[in-house]
Amino acid sequence: MNILLIGCGKMGGAMLRQWVRHGEHSFTVADPAADDLPSGVRHVSKATDLPSQAFDVVMIAIKPQAIADVLPDYAHALKEDGTFVSIAAGTSVASLENVVGDAAIVRVMPNMAALVGMGVSGLYANARCTAEQTRQIVALIDQTGTCIPVDSEDRIDRLTAVSGSGPGYVFELLRSYVAAAEELGFDHDTARTLVFDTLSGTVEAARQSDQTLEALRNSVTSKNGTTQAGLSALMRDGQLDTLFQDTLQSAYARAVELK
Numbered sequence: 547m548n549i550l551l552i553g554c555g556k557m558g559g560a561m562l563r564q565w566v567r568h569g570e571h572s573f574t575v576a577d578p579a580a581d582d583l584p585s586g587v588r589h590v591s592k593a594t595d596l597p598s599q600a601f602d603v604v605m606i607a608i609k610p611q612a613i614a615d616v617l618p619d620y621a622h623a624l625k626e627d628g629t630f631v632s633i634a635a636g637t638s639v640a641s642l643e644n645v646v647g648d649a650a651i652v653r654v655m656p657n658m659a660a661l662v663g664m665g666v667s668g669l670y671a672n673a674r675c676t677a678e679q680t681r682q683i684v685a686l687i688d689q690t691g692t693c694i695p696v697d698s699e700d701r702i703d704r705l706t707a708v709s710g711s712g713p714g715y716v717f718e719l720l721r722s723y724v725a726a727a728e729e730l731g732f733d734h735d736t737a738r739t740l741v742f743d744t745l746s747g748t749v750e751a752a753r754q755s756d757q758t759l760e761a762l763r764n765s766v767t768s769k770n771g772t773t774q775a776g777l778s779a780l781m782r783d784g785q786l787d788t789l790f791q792d793t794l795q796s797a798y799a800r801a802v803e804l805k
């Protein structure tokens with residue numbers, strides 16, 4: 547497919563690098579600020595540099611607040627049977643239709659793990675998308691990690707709170723965990739290795755196990771042992787659950803505000 551990427555910042559740039567690595571599609575980037583693009587990617591800095599109806603996919607990867615101003619200039623570049631794909635948080639299909647009219651529109655919510663080809667994305671296609679258009683976009687997003695199609699737009703906003711914003715929570719957890727390991731006397735590099743390997747090894751063990759997460763936790767918690775002492779400080783009589791619930795609800799509420 548011939549794909550136009552509007553905005554090539556942190557998220558669009560991460561996905562683009564995976565797509566280029568797969569080598570299946572042609573890309574043009576429209577972003578005045580973009581430099582250091584992968585080789586083979588075309589760059590335009592003005593919408594007027596683009597021919598009409600040249601692209602199978604126009605991918606919107608700018609900030610939600612900029613879409614209404616920027617997208618109208620690029621809408622002419624999509625083929626009549628092409629697909630608009632938006633990765634913007636919140637911005638609804640209805641808001642996008644207000645800008646581009648009645649069109650095939652797919653909302654995708656990726657996450658920053660796409661940087662290493664391990665992203666997880668939700669995908670919602672509006673009623674104007676044919677089965678073939680949806681299949682093509684699912685296959686495209688699969689190249690950045692895992693793609694999970696959902697059948698309601700609200701699911702995309704909920705998924706934004708879980709996995710779209712998820713790397714932000716995980717980076718912060720890692721920062722705090724590493725800082726605590728340093729407080730306990732480890733140098734920074736050793737603290738990073740201990741925490742990162744504990745995290746990634748434990749996630750993999752959980753993925754490969756058929757036991758519940760609660761059973762796995764209990765299996766490493768000796769009665770009156772060190773893990774029990776640590777966990778009772780971490781869980782604080784249910785406050786950890788409340789903290790995660792508040793975190794996800796706050797992110798979801800913001801996605802709804804951005805509609």
Ligand SMILES: NC(=O)C1=CN([C@@H]2O[C@H](COP(=O)(O)OP(=O)(O)OC[C@H]3O[C@@H](n4cnc5c(N)ncnc54)[C@H](OP(=O)(O)O)[C@@H]3O)[C@@H](O)[C@H]2O)C=CC1
Pocket residue numbers: 552553554555556557558559576577578579580607608609610612616633634635655656657658710711
């Ligand atoms: N970051 C993340 O983890 C995730 C982000 N998203 C969504 O992805 C979108 C982009 O976010 P993110 O990559 O973080 O943001 P960035 O600011 O890193 O990227 C946006 C890019 O668009 C460029 N841009 C601004 N105006 C224009 C224009 N008129 N034409 C073309 N390009 C323009 C910006 O340039 P300049 O910097 O000069 O303004 C920048 O390079 C957002 O809608 C966000 O909701 C979704 C999931 C995860």
Ligand SMILES: O=C(O)[C@@H]1CCC=N1
Pocket residue numbers: 635706710711
């Ligand atoms: O913080 C944001 O709004 C974007 C969308 C999901 C992750 N980052």
